[in-house]
Amino acid sequence: GQQVMQIPQYQHVQEGEDFTTYCNSSTTLSNIQWYKQRPGGHPVFLIQLVKSGEVKKQKRLTFQFGEAKKNSSLHITATQTTDVGTYFCAVIRQGGSEKLVFGKGTKLTVNP
Amino acid sequence: NAGVMQNPRHLVRRRGQEARLRCSPMKGHSHVYWYRQLPEEGLKFMVYLQKENIIDESGMPKERFSAEFPKEGPSILRIQQVVRGDSAAYFCASSRLAPDLWNEQFFGPGTRLTVL
Numbered sequence: 001g002q003q004v005m006q007i008p009q010y011q012h013v014q015e016g017e018d019f020t021t022y023c024n025s026s027t028t029l030s031n032i033q034w035y036k037q038r039p040g041g042h043p044v045f046l047i048q049l050v051k052s053g054e055v056k057k058q059k060r061l062t063f064q065f066g067e068a069k070k071n072s073s074l075h076i077t078a079t080q081t082t083d084v085g086t087y088f089c090a091v092i093r094q095g096g097s098e099k100l101v102f103g104k105g106t107k108l109t110v111n112p
Numbered sequence: 113n114a115g116v117m118q119n120p121r122h123l124v125r126r127r128g129q130e131a132r133l134r135c136s137p138m139k140g141h142s143h144v145y146w147y148r149q150l151p152e153e154g155l156k157f158m159v160y161l162q163k164e165n166i167i168d169e170s171g172m173p174k175e176r177f178s179a180e181f182p183k184e185g186p187s188i189l190r191i192q193q194v195v196r197g198d199s200a201a202y203f204c205a206s207s208r209l210a211p212d213l214w215n216e217q218f219f220g221p222g223t224r225l226t227v228l
Contacts, residue, residue, distance in 0.1 A: 006154075033216065042203055043155065045216040088154060099145070099168055100217060104154040 004032075004091055006103030014111050019076040021106035023089035030092055032072045033100070034063060038085040046074075081110050114139070116206050116220035117186075124226045125194045133189040133223045137206030144187045145205045145217060146172075146179060155203065161187060194227045201225075 005024045013019050023032065031050045035043040047056055049065035049072060056063045062075040076083055086105040093101045117136040125131050137144050142163055147155040157171040161181040172179065176194075181187040191198055201224050205217040 042219040042222050043205075044219065048216065099157050099160055099171075101157065102147075102155045107152075 003101060004089055004103040006089055006106055008106055009104065010107050010109075012109045012111065013079050015081060016078050019079050019083070019108055020073055021087050022071065022073050023103050024071045025091065026070070028069050032065060033090045034072075034074055035088045035090060035102075036085050037088065037105070041085070043088060079108070079110050081112050084108060084110050116204055116218050118204050118220035118223050120223060121221060122224045122226070124228060126228050127195055128193050131191040131194050131198070131225055133202050133225070134186040135189070135204030135220055136186040137204075138218055141206035141208050141218070143207045143209065144181050145207075146187075146189050147203045147205065149201045149203060149222075158189075191225075194225075196227045199225055199227045
């Protein structure tokens with residue numbers, strides 16, 4: 001089935017440093033979604049990428065979809081303590097019912 | 113417009129008891145998904161339902177677990193004869209349309225199940 005590998009599993013940064021998490025797939029993806037889960041909270045949708053080479057920005061967050069549509073990244077510029085949480089990528093697993101398959105997530109901690 | 117509602121938020125059961133987890137999707141959403149999340153791990157898909165139909169239950173253990181989404185009322189995830197390994201956070205999500213290219217899922221706050 002369609003799976004995504006997400007790295008790193010953990011990332012600890014000093015406040016103000018940048019942060020990047022990556023999702024990689026062995027197969028071409030139709031789209032990719034990113035979610036954020038705060039500690040003790042529930043996943044919240046951030047964005048969806050569909051087009052090859054697509055880049056989208058949300059304030060300090062930059063999302064990128066690779067040209068081959070096999071990888072994606074989320075980059076946070078100048079992290080803040082409010083960025084703490086786990087960031088998940090998710091892809092539609094096609095064939096059958098088409099359900100979301102989540103990566104294992106990158107847990108970000110920010111030292112003030 | 114209320115979001116996805118789940119109750120209870122925390123549930124404690126002893127081994128062998130039954131656990132019933134409820135999920136009310138967002139208004140206007142007819143697609144419901146259940147996920148399980150173990151501590152420090154990602155979300156694992158369990159089951160996808162529409163009203164009165166199970167569309168995909170490929171992620172749900174074949175024994176002790178069942179799910180329903182009746183015509184009226186919330187979706188129910190039922191775990192019979194719980195074991196310690198069932199301890200996890202169970203998240204429900206809903207979407208307005210089927211899981212396709214243009215559709216995001218809205219998650220509820222989750223039910224944290226602890227089996228003693």
